[in-house]
Amino acid sequence: MSSSRLQLxxxxxxxxxxxxxxxxxxxxxxxxxxxxxxxxxxxxxxMGLENYVKIYxxxxxxxxxxxxxxxxxxxxxxxxxxxxxxxxxxxxxxxPGKIWIYAGVPMTLAVPGMLQAMxxxxxxxxxxxxxxxxxxSLFGLAEAPINIYSxxxxxxxxxxxxxxxxxLMLVPLMRGMDPALEExxxxxxxxxxxxxxxxxxxxxxxxxxxxxIYQAMxxxxxxxxxxxxGLPAGIYVFSTKIYAVIRSATFLPVYGQANALAMVYLFIAxxxxxxxxxxxxxxxxxxxxxxxxxxxxxxxxxRWRAAAFGLVxxxxxxxxxxxxxxxLYTSFLGFLxxxxxxxxxxxxxxxxxxxxEYGEVGSALQNTLWMVLITATATVVLxxxxxxxxVRSKFWGRKLLDQLAFLPHAIPGIVMGIAFxxxxxxxxxxxxxxxxxxxxxxxxxxxxxxGTRSMNAALLQVHKELEEAAYVSGARxxxxxxRIFLPLMMPSFIGVWIWVILHAxxxxxxxxxxxEGPQNQVLSILIWNMWDEGYVxxxxxxxxxxxLALLLLTLAVRYxxxxxxxxxxxxx
Amino acid sequence: MKMSxxxxxxxxxxxxxxxxxxNARAAAAPFPKATEEILKKLKLEPSILANTEKEHEVPxxxxxxxxxxxxxxxxxxxxxxxxxxxxxxxxxxxxFINIEYNRASHEDRAVRTxxxxxxxxxxxxxxxxxGGSYFMYKEIGALEDMRNxxxxxNNPPETVDPEGLWVGMHMRYWCMAYNTRSLxxxxxxxxxxxxxxNPKFRNGNLAIANRPQLWALSLWKANGEKxxxxxxxxxxxxxxxxxRREGVNAILExxxxxxxxxxxxxxxxxxxxxxxxxxxxxxxxPEPVPTTVSEMGVLKGAPNINAARLFVNWxxxxxxxxxxxxxxxxxxxxxxLRRKEFVPFADEIVPKKGAFxxxxxxxxxxxxxxxxWDELWMHSGGKRR
Numbered sequence: 026m027s028s029s030r031l032q033l034x035x036x037x038x039x040x041x042x043x044x045x046x047x048x049x050x051x052x053x054x055x056x057x058x059x060x061x062x063x064x065x066x067x068x069x070x071x072m073g074l075e076n077y078v079k080i081y082x083x084x085x086x087x088x089x090x091x092x093x094x095x096x097x098x099x100x101x102x103x104x105x106x107x108x109x110x111x112x113x114x115x116x117x118x119x120x121p122g123k124i125w126i127y128a129g130v131p132m133t134l135a136v137p138g139m140l141q142a143m144x145x146x147x148x149x150x151x152x153x154x155x156x157x158x159x160x161x162s163l164f165g166l167a168e169a170p171i172n173i174y175s176x177x178x179x180x181x182x183x184x185x186x187x188x189x190x191x192x193l194m195l196v197p198l199m200r201g202m203d204p205a206l207e208e209x210x211x212x213x214x215x216x217x218x219x220x221x222x223x224x225x226x227x228x229x230x231x232x233x234x235x236x237x238i239y240q241a242m243x244x245x246x247x248x249x250x251x252x253x254x255g256l257p258a259g260i261y262v263f264s265t266k267i268y269a270v271i272r273s274a275t276f277l278p279v280y281g282q283a284n285a286l287a288m289v290y291l292f293i294a295x296x297x298x299x300x301x302x303x304x305x306x307x308x309x310x311x312x313x314x315x316x317x318x319x320x321x322x323x324x325x326x327x328r329w330r331a332a333a334f335g336l337v338x339x340x341x342x343x344x345x346x347x348x349x350x351x352x353l354y355t356s357f358l359g360f361l362x363x364x365x366x367x368x369x370x371x372x373x374x375x376x377x378x379x380x381x382e383y384g385e386v387g388s389a390l391q392n393t394l395w396m397v398l399i400t401a402t403a404t405v406v407l408x409x410x411x412x413x414x415x416v417r418s419k420f421w422g423r424k425l426l427d428q429l430a431f432l433p434h435a436i437p438g439i440v441m442g443i444a445f446x447x448x449x450x451x452x453x454x455x456x457x458x459x460x461x462x463x464x465x466x467x468x469x470x471x472x473x474x475x476g477t478r479s480m481n482a483a484l485l486q487v488h489k490e491l492e493e494a495a496y497v498s499g500a501r502x503x504x505x506x507x508r509i510f511l512p513l514m515m516p517s518f519i520g521v522w523i524w525v526i527l528h529a530x531x532x533x534x535x536x537x538x539x540x541e542g543p544q545n546q547v548l549s550i551l552i553w554n555m556w557d558e559g560y561v562x563x564x565x566x567x568x569x570x571x572x573l574a575l576l577l578l579t580l581a582v583r584y585x586x587x588x589x590x591x592x593x594x595x596x597x
Numbered sequence: 598m599k600m601s602x603x604x605x606x607x608x609x610x611x612x613x614x615x616x617x618x619x620n621a622r623a624a625a626a627p628f629p630k631a632t633e634e635i636l637k638k639l640k641l642e643p644s645i646l647a648n649t650e651k652e653h654e655v656p657x658x659x660x661x662x663x664x665x666x667x668x669x670x671x672x673x674x675x676x677x678x679x680x681x682x683x684x685x686x687x688x689x690x691x692x693f694i695n696i697e698y699n700r701a702s703h704e705d706r707a708v709r710t711x712x713x714x715x716x717x718x719x720x721x722x723x724x725x726x727x728g729g730s731y732f733m734y735k736e737i738g739a740l741e742d743m744r745n746x747x748x749x750x751n752n753p754p755e756t757v758d759p760e761g762l763w764v765g766m767h768m769r770y771w772c773m774a775y776n777t778r779s780l781x782x783x784x785x786x787x788x789x790x791x792x793x794x795n796p797k798f799r800n801g802n803l804a805i806a807n808r809p810q811l812w813a814l815s816l817w818k819a820n821g822e823k824x825x826x827x828x829x830x831x832x833x834x835x836x837x838x839x840x841r842r843e844g845v846n847a848i849l850e851x852x853x854x855x856x857x858x859x860x861x862x863x864x865x866x867x868x869x870x871x872x873x874x875x876x877x878x879x880x881x882x883p884e885p886v887p888t889t890v891s892e893m894g895v896l897k898g899a900p901n902i903n904a905a906r907l908f909v910n911w912x913x914x915x916x917x918x919x920x921x922x923x924x925x926x927x928x929x930x931x932x933x934l935r936r937k938e939f940v941p942f943a944d945e946i947v948p949k950k951g952a953f954x955x956x957x958x959x960x961x962x963x964x965x966x967x968x969x970w971d972e973l974w975m976h977s978g979g980k981r982r
Binding site: 066085139147152257259265268360371382451453537538541543554556558559561 | 697698709841843853855875
């Protein structure tokens, strides 16, 4: 059966992606050679290699490379190890209390990084950190035992921050696996952990590599943790260097130099995508959902159940509950201060009152809701069709399409924002600038890399025989999509949709450039401006409410899902 | 006295009475209700605004034009809540103008507005805090000449651009804030050089923000290039401060929490507000006191030009200046309001020698300062610890 039947307008999809990606890419590449003061002012007279010479002849840049490699590697190792463990425990084993992992792990996702970093400063700073102070008084230590302002501290915190995203990416993969091979291993006498290592992990390889690549790029790009925790100790990594150049003290940001630095991201993105494309070229090695007896079953952890549960409780307490408690506590403060009897005596509701009275909160929430819904839906739909072309079709440009879809992850949000800002001004016959649509388009381009990584991995697990059976039965392509792909890939669709919503809520770089006023102000801008103005306790109040809202949302979603599972398997 | 003479005298008396009572009415209730509330809040006598009605006299064409425009767009750094407070009297005076306010940091404001302007799109009518990007606005002719706005004359001459392209909207004094639990007043440096030698500020006990133009530029102008470069080099290399990526206001929060002993630069108005909130912080100015104004400009070709002129004129009036003070504690720039009661931490500022940063001079000095600063800032990191 020819797979060409599933080529649903690959040229159209290619064109859409090309347009969405080429605009910021054009700005990134051309801008890296431009010495003009304003981005968008391209002319031959301002072109040259000056930015590259300035950046790459600086010996400090090479020191930063070393820091960055250690930082990214360490963060990804911590983040992926924890995420794989958690996803495996909830999806592939009979561990108790799973609903708390599903609900708890994503809680920090929508909270801006700067706020998370601030929470960890209050917990682990050598001067005011609550944990440090407690350890000092408990063991009579003269000095604080932990210094969050260090490379180790940055790695640890960024590693924890990577967990929720990786977890959400891995859960659908784990859920979609046929347990036939694991059962065969069990029959042959293999222990659960041995099976997990030798069977589960190997089957997961392509998906896992995609997640690791994505997370490595995220750790490379995100500047909040290294900015707040590294800079005070004089530790630069690549993202803080780019941020420092963009937000330097000079007249206007030196975008050309930032772009020249960001070309490293582009190079890494190209290299990893090439490597990844080669790896998945033999797709059928990794297909797990076939037409023959696909029925998920759980591994019995036996006496390890309690230990696994303990591990998860420790993680949830340390990575989620502690920062949440810090937000909660800070949200009742008049000004930022370490916990003490005096501080507790002055707790106030004024920050919540402030939010209730702050005129722009309501409109920002409404704008945010529409913006994230549009972005998430557009990302899911576009990513699915891109992945369908990439994974299933024989379209000549499928590899290029895959690489194009991944490249936006290499473009810093602010550069992306300026590129779209410029375009929307140029095409002012379309009333896009100043609306939430402007942000939705920019974000969709940015999140395409995540969406396609997840969809690629999920599609790889669906064996061709299922759609071939549909074709043989005379089903049209749209019916095949509706009856085969939609139900089988629903966890991935929902996963990507939720992930995009949570990330679009918290990211401020792109909206800061594309917003024009109250009519398209979103929550992240409100938070950013309030943070910038020093309303840290009020921002903590927003963080608290966001985390609670996420907890309730995921609890509700999971509760519905669990009730259905409980009916089918009452021993959960 | 003849009857006719008597009648004339009585008529004259009535006329005088009528004139004087009219005058009394004019003096008794000349300002909006919101202004009265502001005066009450600040415990100021209404006489402070006596004879200021002339400050609100504007050409009829501006009023007619603003009525047609019906709105005004402003880009600034005030909180929306503060704008609500400060603009109340303005809205009472000009109820036909609807203010669309947009808050953004300097980089976002400057870059967005400039790119759009070059693409023939005017995003705002009024922009404030032009700062370092002023020369670019000037270069592309993006700013309106405001010399026809009557209240520009209320400002001291050094706070108005000779070509009328910007005008100072309030004063700023960028000094230091300190945590009163970690430091005493006696620990604070009397002159800037003392900051380099006091061990209480060394090795991470002082936090600095990436905003040298706010304070070091004034010192460069007062003490010269060599002194400033030596000072900054020693500050980075010997004092080894914490480099903080947070904005100057978020840094104040960390200062209150005790994450460092002192912060640089900190403004009087924000430190005062934090102190009012109960934070254990105080404000201190080594001499000379870095002094500046925040600039305000109107974009050339602004669609709501008349409303913009009315707003700038009102903002520079005594009423406008007092209203912005009550919203933000920012010391007024109006010549008649440069008084101690309008300057938070006045004892740290008023008696001391100041170093005024003239935005016009910035064009010459600022690039050199910032290039030097960026090198120090960028090269204070990079090593693994």
